[in-house]
Amino acid sequence: MARPRKNDHLKQKLLETGMRLLIDNGYHGTGIKQILDAVNVPKGSFYNFFTSKEQFVSEIITYYSTVISDEFSSFLKTFKNESAIITFWLCFQEKVNTSESGACLIGAMASEIAQSSELCRRTLINVEAAWISTLALLLKCSQQQGDVRNDLKAEDLASSFYNHWQGSLLEFQVSNNPDIVLHRLATFVRLLLTEQGHTKMASCSHYFKDNLNV
Amino acid sequence: MARPRKNDHLKQKLLETGMRLLIDNGYHGTGIKQILDAVNVPKGSFYNFFTSKEQFVSEIITYYSTVISDEFSSFLKTFKNESAIITFWLCFQEKVNTSESGACLIGAMASEIAQSSELCRRTLINVEAAWISTLALLLKCSQQQGDVRNDLKAEDLASSFYNHWQGSLLEFQVSNNPDIVLHRLATFVRLLLTEQGHTKMASCSHYFKDNLNV
Numbered sequence: 273m274a275r276p277r278k279n280d281h282l283k284q285k286l287l288e289t290g291m292r293l294l295i296d297n298g299y300h301g302t303g304i305k306q307i308l309d310a311v312n313v314p315k316g317s318f319y320n321f322f323t324s325k326e327q328f329v330s331e332i333i334t335y336y337s338t339v340i341s342d343e344f345s346s347f348l349k350t351f352k353n354e355s356a357i358i359t360f361w362l363c364f365q366e367k368v369n370t371s372e373s374g375a376c377l378i379g380a381m382a383s384e385i386a387q388s389s390e391l392c393r394r395t396l397i398n399v400e401a402a403w404i405s406t407l408a409l410l411l412k413c414s415q416q417q418g419d420v421r422n423d424l425k426a427e428d429l430a431s432s433f434y435n436h437w438q439g440s441l442l443e444f445q446v447s448n449n450p451d452i453v454l455h456r457l458a459t460f461v462r463l464l465l466t467e468q469g470h471t472k473m474a475s476c477s478h479y480f481k482d483n484l485n486v
Numbered sequence: 487m488a489r490p491r492k493n494d495h496l497k498q499k500l501l502e503t504g505m506r507l508l509i510d511n512g513y514h515g516t517g518i519k520q521i522l523d524a525v526n527v528p529k530g531s532f533y534n535f536f537t538s539k540e541q542f543v544s545e546i547i548t549y550y551s552t553v554i555s556d557e558f559s560s561f562l563k564t565f566k567n568e569s570a571i572i573t574f575w576l577c578f579q580e581k582v583n584t585s586e587s588g589a590c591l592i593g594a595m596a597s598e599i600a601q602s603s604e605l606c607r608r609t610l611i612n613v614e615a616a617w618i619s620t621l622a623l624l625l626k627c628s629q630q631q632g633d634v635r636n637d638l639k640a641e642d643l644a645s646s647f648y649n650h651w652q653g654s655l656l657e658f659q660v661s662n663n664p665d666i667v668l669h670r671l672a673t674f675v676r677l678l679l680t681e682q683g684h685t686k687m688a689s690c691s692h693y694f695k696d697n698l699n700v
Contacts, residue, residue, distance in 0.1 A: 298598050300514035375601070379656055383597040384512050386659040387589070396660045424673060431657070432673045438656055439649025442593055445600040446610045459638060459646045463677040 283321045285311050286328070287335045294332060295375045299385045304328075329381065330395045336377045337399035343367070344406070356413035357420055357469050358476045361461055364437075365477070368454045374444030382438075404430045411464070419469030429464060436460045497535045499525050501549045504542060509589045513543060513599045543595065544609040550591045551613035557581070558620070570627035571634055571683050572690045575675055578651075579691065582668045588658030596652075618644045625678070633683030643678060650674045 289310045293302045304325055308318055322328040347366055351359040378399060386393045408430035414420035420429070440456040465473060503524045507516045518539055522532055536542040561580055565573040592613060600607045622644035628634035634643070654670040672694050679687060687694050 297602075298512065298514055300512055301598075373601075379653075380597050382656045382660045383594050384515075387587075388511075393660055393662075400657075400660060424676060428669075428673050432650060432670055432677075435653025435657055435670055436646060436650040436674075437653065439593075439651065439653035442596045442652055443614075443645070443649055446596045446607055446614060448607075455642075456646055456649055459642050460650075462638060463646075 279320075282311075282313060282317065286313070286318065286321060287332055290328060291332050291336050291377060294329065295373075295377050295380065298380060299329060326389050326391055329385070329389075330391050333378065333381055333392060333395045333399060337402070340367075341402065341406075354476075355417055355419055355472055356410050357417070357461070357465070358472060360407075360410045360414065361473060361477060364457055365454060368457070374441045374450070374453060376438065376441045379438045379441055400434070404434050407433055414464075414469065419466060419472060420464045421466055433460060433464075493534075496525075496527060496531065500527070500532065500535065500542070501546055505546050505550050505591060508543065508546060509587075509591050509594065512594060518542075540603050540605055543599070543603075544605045547592065547595055547606060547609045547613060551616070554581075555616065555620075568690075569631055569633055569686055570624050571631070571675070571679070572686060574621075574624040574628065575687060575691060575694065578671055579668060582671070588655045588664070588667060590652065590655045593652045593655055614648070618648050621647055628678075628683065633680060633686060634678045635680055647674060647678075 286307065290302070290307050293307060293310070304315070304318060308315060318328075322331065344363060344367065347363050348359065351362060354362070378396060381392060382396055382400075386396055404427070408427045411420055411429050411433070412426035415422040415426055420426075437453075437457065440453045443456065444450065444453050461473070462470070500521065504516070504521050507521060507524070518529070518532060522529060532542075536545065558577060558581065561577050562573065565576060568576070592610060595606060596610055596614075600610055618641070622641045625634055625643050625647070626640035629636040629640055634640075651667075651671065654667045657670065658664070658667050675687070675694075676684070
């Protein structure tokens with residue numbers, strides 16, 4: 273039993289170190305050797321777990337998405353009795369406030385390698401679809417509760433929200449302004465709200481109220 | 487007089503080739519040697535024009551933005567008598583429809599090197615500010631014409647639109663769906679429109695009408 277546990281631990285360590293280096297240096301700026309040196313394992317061990325750098329990065333994308341999604345899900349569970357749009361907003365507020373940096377591995381890999389690696393492109397499609405589906409569920413519920421406009425499909429609003437989020441993370445990379453992501457997300461959410469939703473949000477979140485002068 | 491013209495031509499060729507290679511392979515995936523081989527010039531000539539790869543890429547970012555901005559400006563001039571929001575929409579529709587690929591060098595460099603190159607980060611700030619200022623002018627005019635909601639500042643709407651555009655270009659990279667950018671932009675514009683603006687847009691653009699079922 274000891275051997276598989278050691279291997280699991282090593283694989284986990286490779287994924288975590290790889291994830292950190294990919295976020296900092298990108299796909300082309302990160303070499304396998306650099307990762308092996310950081311984890312202190314020989315090349316052979318790496319190829320016991322992964323067939324290539326491409327397959328390694330594909331697994332890291334899935335791993336990264338699972339980590340973020342787990343954080344999001346456990347936060348979602350604490351807001352069972354709130355309205356869906358308030359839950360949606362507070363989850364993102366928490367996520368943005370606790371992020372160490374504005375870098376998103378999914379966005380970075382989409383930009384750098386989606387067009388050159390079919391394997392990573394397909395992985396990105398899957399993890400992004402899962403994210404958008406979660407967002408769409410919350411927005412659909414908010415539409416049913418009368419807080420979000422219903423002249424557009426929840427799935428389209430979710431995709432637009434997701435894209436806007438990715439673009440705002442890029443703006444953070446350029447501006448170095450840590451407040452920018454939340455400010456932009458507040459603007460986008462304001463565009464979705466009905467009058468009723470607007471009143472609810474203004475009463476639940478000082479940030480939202482102050483930032484949009486409501 | 488012959489020598490400067492030759493040099494100008496060579497510099498232009500380096501910028502254009504560098505731009506193409508950066509879009510395809512990213513910053514870390516593009517070597518100076520690769521660019522020199524493609525343009526067929528010796529290393530020494532490169533350093534007559536640029537002090538480093540970083541400075542070269544900074545100039546390419548500015549060059550790229552000028553090319554796109556010139557296209558946009560000349561298209562804007564053809565819509566003098568339209569309403570601002572229709573002009574805004576038709577410019578983007580034209581831009582998206584004539585793009586060879588969904589890749590944007592500004593977004594790609596923001597993702598890959600804004601955090602590691604202060605020079606490129608400052609260049610990205612400048613070119614993005616110029617873009618957002620153009621978009622904000624059109625949106626402010628649309629607010630004055632009563633076509634765009636005025637409960638949020640035109641500058642904030644412009645920044646959100648820009649971020650949403652960058653995120654939608656990333657979605658195109660991943661989905662390989664060439665129609666996705668226009669569909670997402672139509673959703674975003676719909677979020678900005680007043681009833682009056684909505685009616686105008688539905689009458690001016692079949693794409694807009696069909697895509698949003700108005």
